[in-house]
């Protein structure tokens with residue numbers, strides 16, 4: 001991936017085993033970017049990945065229907081009808097509960113987990 005500096009003259013090569021070019025991600029927005037919006041926007045083209053609205057994790061491990069409510073695409077290989085991957089966003093600060101929910105939804109077919117934790121967020125994906 002190449003990153004442009006402020007005056008857009010030089011490029012800095014960032015090496016990462018899985019990122020070979022710039023990616024365009026559809027930002028998660030609670031109450032805005034749901035399944036229907038993901039379907040519509042990805043049908044227009046240009047998106048490399050979507051992320052679900054956040055699923056708040058406190059301490060319990062959710063049953064499958066909860067994950068499918070936020071991510072109906074789990075029934076479609078975790079992709080929008082246009083084929084764009086959808087990552088599941090988990091929000092919380094309890095690492096054990098986050099890991100248990102991540103493992104559960106990965107077994108359901110999630111292609112990746114977007115971890116929304118304070119103070120920083122990060123994304124993990126499955127090959």
Ligand SMILES: Cc1cc2nc3c(=O)[nH]c(=O)nc-3n(C[C@H](O)[C@H](O)[C@H](O)COP(=O)(O)O)c2cc1C
Pocket residue numbers: 027028029030031032052053054089116
């Ligand atoms: C209404 C609304 C809902 C949002 N919901 C989420 C969310 O569920 N998860 C998340 O990580 N970010 C959420 N965000 C943050 C956005 O994904 C985005 O990171 C933020 O708007 C900053 O975007 P920008 O850096 O392009 O300005 C939300 C933002 C808005 C305005």
